[in-house]
Amino acid sequence: MWRGNAWPATLLITGMVGYGLFVSLSMTTWGDYSRLFVDPVFLESIGISLYVAVSSTVLSVLVGAWLAGFFAKQTGWTTQFLAVPLFLPHLGAAYLAILYLSDFPVVGPHEGNQFSIILTYLYKEIPFVFFYLLPVYRRLDHRYEELGLMLGLSRMKRFWHGKGVFLLFPVLEAAFIVFAFTLFAYEVPALLGVTYPKLIGVYTFDLYTQGDLSRQPEAFAISVLLTGILFLLLLIFTRMIRPLTERISKGRVE
C-alpha cells in the first residue's frame, strides 16, 4: 500500500520517536506518574486540552469533509483558494488571531473558553482535512448509490454503502492527525491561551524549563502518557476499524 520509497523515512521517524520515548521513560519513575494523577493543576490542564483538541478536531473534520464533498464535483480554481491558509504556519495564524480578534470579547485571545485557539486551528485544519479528503471523494464511484436506489435502500443505507464505507477510514485518519497535533501543540496555546489552566503543551514546557529543573521528570511523564494514549488510539484504528471497513466495502459482511 505504500507508494514510492517510504521505508527509509519510516525507519528514521520510528527511530526518533522510539529513542525519544526510551529517554523519556528512563527519566521517569512510577512516583512521577502517580503524582500526576493527583495533581489538580495537571488534571485541569489535561481537561481543557481535551476540550480544545476534541472540538477543533470534530469541527474541522465536519466542515472539511462537507467542503470536500461539495467541491468534489467541481473543477477549476475555486478549490485552490482553500490552499491559501496552508501556506501560513500556525504561528502566523495565531498572530493573525491576536491582530484581528484581540478586541472581541468572548472570542478573543486569552479568554477562558479558548475560542480563539479553536478558531486558529479551524483556519488551518479545515483546509488540511479538505485536501486530505478531496481525492477520496473524487474517486467515489457514484454507481454504488445508483445501485442502492435501484435496490430500494433507504437514504441512510444508500449513503453508508455508497460513500460511508469508503470515507470512514480516511476521515478517521485525518481526525487522528488533527487530534494528535492539537492535543500537545505549544505555540498557538502559548500565544493565545490563558494563565490558568494552561493547555498541556504549555504546562509541560513550563515544567521542563522552569526553576531548578526538579520537575523535569513530570514533564517527561506527561509526554510518555500522551504518546501512549495516541499510540493506543492508532492501534484501535488500524487493528479494528480498518479491517472492518475493508471487509464491508468488499461486501463480505453486512
Added chain:
Amino acid sequence: MMKQMIGIAATGLFLAGCASPAAPVQEKVLGSSYTSIEKDANETTVRMYMWGGDEGINAYIDEYVAPKLKKEHKITLKRVPIETADLIQKLRAEKKAGKKTGVIDVVWINGDNFRNAKKDGLLYGEITKVLPNMKYVDPQAQGSDSGTPTDHLEAAWGKVQYTFHYDQASVAKPPKDLQQLKSWVKQNPGKFTYPEVTDFTGNAFVRHVMYGVESKETLKDPKADFKKTWAYLNELKPYLWKEGKTYPKTLAQLDQLYAKGSVAFTMGFNERRAEQEVKSGTFPKETRPLVLTEGSIASTHFLSIPFNAPNPNGALVTVNTLLSPDAQLKKFDGTYWGDGTSLDLTTLSSTEKQAFEDVPAAESTPKPAAFEGKVRAELDPAFFDVIRKDWPERVAR
C-alpha cells in the same frame, strides 16, 4: 533496493559527520597569560548566544561590539538569538551526549539559569581570574548572582534596578507605595497587570510584593507561608486587565499592552529601558518612571563561557572587551541599550568617570536619588521556585 541502502547510509554519514576537532583543554587556556590568549584569539570566530528579544540590545552587539572586536582583535562576532532557558537545555543535552566541542562560545546568563548551569557543571571554569578588565568590575555586583555565589564562573556585565513605568497621560497622580498602587488599580479597573510568574519580570513583581507586605522573618524563610503576599495579589486580581482571568505570558506581551494603551503601567529590570521605546515611538511620549517606597530589587546580569566552547580564547577576549570602560559606556548610553554598568566608577580615570556622568537621562529614567535607601538585594532562588509553585494555585486559579 540499492537506492534505499544508499539513502540510509547517507543519513548515517550525515549524523556521524557532526563531530569536529576538540577544543583546547580548560587548564591550558585558563592557565596561560592574557597576552597569549589574545594572540590565540586573533582572526577567530566567536559565537555569542543570547536572548534576542530587544532590538536595542541586538543593535548594540551588531553595530558597536562586533566592529570593535573586528578592529581590535580581527575577531568575527556572530550573535545567535535564543531563550536562555533553551540554551541551558541545549548545554545539558550536549554534556549528557559527551559532546566535547559545542557551538557556543559566549553566553549571557543570570539567576536561575546560572544556578542550573553551575549545578550541572556546564560552565568553562574560573574565567574572571584571567580577565584584565575585571579590575574595573564592582565586587558587590560580581559576588553573587541572585543569591548563588558566582565563584569566578561568570563576569558581571550589567547592573539594573527594577522600575515601573507609567503613562502620565492616564495616571495623573502616580501611587507612591503598594497600598496606593492597590487603590489606584481598584479605581481604574483593567488598566494594570503584571506578567505571569514563569516570566522573569513577573516573578520579580511578586517578590516586590513580598518585600512590601511580609515580615523580616518570613523573608528569610522560603518555606514560610506567604499568606499576606497571596492576599494582596488576590485583592488586586478582579481589577486587573481581563479581570485577572489571564496574565501576559511574557514581559514583551505586557509591553505590547502598554504600547497599545490597554494598560497604564509596565515594569522591568533596567531603569533606563523605556528610553529607546519612547524614542522609537513604541511607548507613549508621556512615559515616566516610578520607584515605590518599598524599594526596588537590584539585579546583575553576567557573561560566561560554556564548558565545551569551541573557541575559549576568542570568548575570553570578547568578554574582556565587553567589560572595558568604553564598551560599558556605550552600553550605558541610551543610543542602543541604556543598561546600567557593572563597573565600579571609582576605579576609572577621571575622564572616563566624567563620561559616564555626562550621559543624559531621558524623562522616562529615574534620577539616581530615586533609589536612595530603596535598593533591595535579590532574594534566594528558592523564593523564585516557591512563587512559581504556589502562585498558579493560590492566585491564578
